[in-house]
Amino acid sequence: MKLGAIEAGGTKFICGIGDEDGKVLERVSIPTTTPDETIGQVLEFFRSKEISAMGIGSFGPVDLNKNSDTYGYITSTPKPHWAQYNLVGEIQKHIRVPVAFDTDVNAAAMGEMEWGAAKGLDSCIYMTVGTGIGVGAITEGKLLHGLTHPEMGHILVRRHPEDSFAGNCPYHKDCLEGMAAGPALEKRWGQKGIELADRPEVWELQAYYLAQALVNYILILSPKKMVIGGGVMKQEHLFPMVRQQVISQLNGYVQHSQLTEENIRNYIVPPGLGDNAGLCGALALAKTLKH
Amino acid sequence: MKLGAIEAGGTKFICGIGDEDGKVLERVSIPTTTPDETIGQVLEFFRSKEISAMGIGSFGPVDLNKNSDTYGYITSTPKPHWAQYNLVGEIQKHIRVPVAFDTDVNAAAMGEMEWGAAKGLDSCIYMTVGTGIGVGAITEGKLLHGLTHPEMGHILVRRHPEDSFAGNCPYHKDCLEGMAAGPALEKRWGQKGIELADRPEVWELQAYYLAQALVNYILILSPKKMVIGGGVMKQEHLFPMVRQQVISQLNGYVQHSQLTEENIRNYIVPPGLGDNAGLCGALALAKTLKH
Ligand SMILES: Nc1ncnc2c1ncn2[C@@H]1O[C@H](COP(=O)(O)OP(=O)(O)O)[C@@H](O)[C@H]1O
Ligand SMILES: Nc1ncnc2c1ncn2[C@@H]1O[C@H](COP(=O)(O)OP(=O)(O)O)[C@@H](O)[C@H]1O
Ligand SMILES: [Zn+2]
Ligand SMILES: [Zn+2]
8 A cells, every 4th residue: 555745844845655664665856936836746746656645744834723724734934935825735636535734843753653763652752953943742652732733943942151142033032943953053153054063162052952952841741762853963973962961951850761871872862764754754644544 | 439539749648539520528638747647647538438449649759650660659759758658559558449640730630621721621731839840731632641750840941131049949950940939939039929929020030930931831732721720829910920921932933812912811720620629630530540
């Protein structure tokens, strides 16, 4: 049985065909331009692919409330042409299969739980540190939703005493995303993240903010695994720094064998699915429709 | 069918008998001294009460992992005599009915969802601001657990620019509890909360910290209702101040009709069960055993 998957991002839509074991059989990347153009190409890709269900993980904010008139819409995005766009509706008008829809990061969390770093667990978070910071969560075996979907990338953080950068979130200035997403790094230091690789002070600060967020996620959600991906995390030396800071900021308050110097490297980890986390996540969403 | 309930607190154990509609038929308050003495009186109360199940909401930290050797224990509490105490085991040795066990605040969240301010919803948080700050959460219809139980009272907060109080959490100094629980208020201002009622600067600061925590809970958990109780919240004028601060700190980022000037008073609310939230919560836990 073939499943369809779309990882709908602000720069590109990755579309794929896969199976119920998370194996990607075919994939294509389509630039995100206008809805007409992009979705036209997406539909073209899926034409005559004979899929039985579709999963979509999308950039947001999105409306996930099934009782809402705008369920399946991308809602208030600043991205030109895409605000109030009926993504699920447009897809389903042309591809007549059941569609499961969630945020890109919730999808990735599902993928990591089905086939990746959180396999076999009933709780985890998936965080991406890229152009923005987004986090998806599974608690008690289910994707976490509530009033809306979580927006954990915007939590308020305390600033590092030596950091005078104002922050660049248009809503909160110095929230987590405003201080630690890729564009914040670039604005604070005047160079792209990849060019800052050998400046320890950059990553010291970065680890401080990311760890602070993880500490709050631990205290609030108590996830069984924390998976962190996205462009900025390609700086692999960040992982040990973040882990160290998490331990020091928690200061022994939460006692668990995972939160020790020896074991934390198995608790805060890169995606088991690598750059396929998003697409496999959409596959995992599609798979939920078959039960 | 009668149910037993225990709200096990650091100062007192409240024991009660109730029914499946959350009606408390009988209750008694027993001082928390030594386990022998306190639990002796608890057992005395329940003797010959013919209950069919028991719910216990306890101060913590507690071990809630059913696969653990110390399931049902109060674990690393600084409270003399109670660390590593097998609470559920001792009760069950003498009262031979099924026991449901959780944190005091998780129990209260259950009670508020069954019969209180969050009735009919599948997600809420219950926060107490008293001697400590504790929060219980229900997400997607289930009590939130993970690696351990959440410890949201200790999240890291940014300090108010005019606040020079060092904070009094033994683990983190200026975490939320260290800045905003009853004892922090008393230490910062030199008087008990109740005596500070007419000093606006006290509550300005207090609202700032509580709102900051609520903003992060909204961004991370997206609860459908936030119920706040505990001694400090007896200062009822705090509610409008906290609501106002939540709106201003979120700054329009999460768009939902509940998060507007008109509706937020129905979103951030005192316990529907008043001072019975804890005991009714334990009843609600007991009730879960009957399905
Ligand atoms: N190797 C790298 N080291 C540090 N930063 C990087 C690296 N690669 C990409 N980035 C930064 O990550 C951001 C892009 O994140 P990415 O996850 O690739 O895309 P998106 O978030 O748009 O899906 C940019 O700000 C970029 O500068
Ligand atoms: N009316 C009040 N106004 C302000 N603070 C209060 C009031 N009543 C109690 N407190 C404070 O609340 C704390 C006790 O909280 P409470 O919820 O009653 O007990 P506990 O948290 O121990 O169960 C104390 O620090 C006390 O000073
Ligand atoms: Zn922000
Ligand atoms: Zn603390």
